[in-house]
Structure formats: C-alpha cells, structure tokens
Amino acid sequence: MESSAVVPATTIDAAPTAPSTSAREVPALDRESFRQVLNVTALRVPNRKCSEMMKAFRGFTLDRPRLRCIVQNGDSSETKLLLLDENIKLEDLPPELLNRMQAEGVTLATTNHPVVLDYSMLSTDAVLKRLLPAGVDAPSSFETIGHIAHLNLRDEQLPYRHLIGTVLLDKNPHLKTVVNKLGSIENQYRVFEMEVIAGEKKLETEVTQHGARFRLDFSQVYWNSRLESEHLRLVSSFQQGQVLVDMMAGIGPFAIPAAQKGLTVYANDLNPRSAHYLAVNARLNRLGPSGLHVFNMDGRAFLRLLNSADLGSLPDVPECFAPPAGGVVFDHLVMNLPASAIEFLDALSGAFDPATWSERSLPWVHCYTFKRAAETEADILAKAEHYLGGPLEPGSCSVHTVRDVAPNKLMLCLSFRVPRDVAFLGRAA
C-alpha cells in the first residue's frame, strides 16, 4: 500500500554523453548501453581522518547516486581512498586544500581509479536526457496514486511515452503502472481519459491519507493527491459529535476522516462508482453504517432529501433512508466541485424548515470554486450571493486559497454560515 504524493519525476544528474536521437525514431531502452567506466583521481586518507576530509573536500568529491566517495584502499587497514569528481584533477584543487592535504597526511594514490557506472546508478533525468532527442524534455513531475504514476505528457513527448513510462517504472520500484492523461476533457464526474503507457493494466489501487485508507479505480473516479492538505485543514476544523453533509464526496477524502473523527456523515456523489468506493472505504476503515451514510444522487436532490422536502418527486432516493420529520440537522455542508459548486448554492434558498432551524445555528457551507486572474474575491462573493439569492451575513464568511491550479487560476474555499434570510426564503415561520 502506498500513500499518494506529488513527486518530482527527475533529479538532476549528469548523463554520459551519447549521440542524440533524431526527433522521429523512438530509441530502444538498452540498459546495458549505459555501462560506463570513469577514471577518477583517488587520494589516500588515514582512516581516522576520513569524515573530516570528506567535509574538507565537499564540492570536489565524486557525487553520484548509489556511489560512495570513500572506498577501500586495496588491502590496507590503515587508509581509505577519497574519490574526486571525474572532472577534478589534483591541480584543480585550491591551494589551501592542497596545504591541508599535506598537513593531514593525505597523499595522491592514483589519477586513474576506475569507477563503474551502470543504468541502475543513473537518475530518471540522466537516462531520459540521453534517450530523448533535443527539444524533448523528460517530464518534470508526476502524481503518485498508490502503485500508479500519473503523467500529463506534452505533445512532443507523446511518441516517447512508452519509453518514459518504462524508465519511470525502472527507477521507482514501488510503482507498477504508468498512465498518461489523454486530452484535456474531463466528464461530469471529473474523470479523464487515460492510457496505460507502461506496466500492469491495473487501475484499482489504494492510497492512505492521514491514517485513512482509500481504495479507488483511478479510471472511474475522481482523485487528486494535491488536495491532501486541504482535506486535512477542513476536517481539522470540524468537532467530534457534529454532523457533516458532503454533497460531492467523491470516494470520501473529507467524509471518511470526518467519520473517523466521530462526526456523523451524510456523503453523496452523482458518480455510481464513487458511491461504490465510498461504501467500500467506509468498510475498509471500519466505520459503522450509523457513522457514514452513502448516497448516489444529484447534489441538489440530496440536499432536498436531507431537508425532508418534496420527497415524492425525488429520483434515486435510497429505500433504506428516511430523514427525520423536519430534516436532518447538520453543522457543515461541503461542496467540492470547483467548476460549478457555486451554482449549486441555489439549493440552499428556502431549503430549511423554520420549525427545525429557527432556534438553531444554521450550518456552515464550505464551497470550493475557481478564481481567474481577472476576478477579485469580491467578484466571487458577489457570485455566491447571486446563486444564494440573498446577501452573505457580515462576519460569518471567509475565503481560503487552496492552491494554484493553473497560471491564472486559483482554487478557493469559500466558507460561510447559511444566511437566515436565504435559508427560510418563502417558508412560513
């Protein structure tokens, strides 16, 4: 089981020189061809001075993944060899270091100590730099979802996708599958088309976030590892014993940890596969049916169901669920569908039964949305008020920036208490 993370695809490393590949042909991955012998300068260092000399020579020593710069000196039990970078000769060392060598009894052993480099010692970047033609960069990062690496390759990288995927698998033994996003179109369930470019064609995986386990099929449901800290931030603001309604719950990254924290959770998603994995994840995390209630319906209908309104006209009402008269009393409503959740705020207008709510605090809403560069926070608040059909109450509204989604696009979380005028609009007291 792997936790999810966003990691850099490459680390900086110098590649052995090799003829560059023409733009059209896709080179074969011949791992043996990466074998190379470097001849480096080796200094003989008394054993007890090794760590001191490593520090003194920092910046001049051999610095390669999986290779040590201090090695055995043949059979000697008195001395070891300190290996210099392959581009550094004794005469390149600054005079003060040469003086220090003399003072500490460090001597030149050889200018030709052989160091064998092979494929396993090179970084992803070093391997791909050698294989990809000029003008085609190695991918700079990828997202990890359990055993799956998710890439968004650029057009010029596409002919080399299988090669890139294979190198990523070689260099990241915990990965089993590499997928590339196809096109930019995501459907209503926020799931995108993908191609398996290397490894097993197995897209069901498991991730952990803050101690909770999530099983998901990455080709069927929405999942974004970059939201991990936002999930934690919001759930941390909830109190044990409260009631959470998650209108667009996905596979449960707010709902499951909230239920684990001791909230009662009503979690819904329109995507039947998300609802399926919500239920799977509730069991995986040993949550009882009374802690997490799973629904699979449109978000607006879900809210009307919980508020016990117009039940007769609702499709897809789970047979086993009957809300209490006057509706479910809840403390928080999460709406994480940033592309359009703000439009769903109209579902709050007149949605609360005054008989249930007039003496209670109304719920907090946490509505995710995007803000373009040309928009201000005031524009976003005005948009929220437009869909609510009434003004937000002063002092009970905050805007949190979640992350940069694109150069001119921020994801925000707008948190506010449902305004009383909106909640009871058109409802007799």
Ligand SMILES: C[S@@+](CC[C@H](N)C(=O)[O-])C[C@H]1O[C@@H](n2cnc3c(N)ncnc32)[C@H](O)[C@@H]1O
């Ligand atoms: C951006 S994802 C967020 C999922 C989850 N809350 C998370 O943080 O990972 C939005 C979710 O909204 C669901 N969705 C889309 N339209 C919906 C609707 N009309 N009613 C309820 N859920 C909807 C999608 O299936 C998707 O799982």
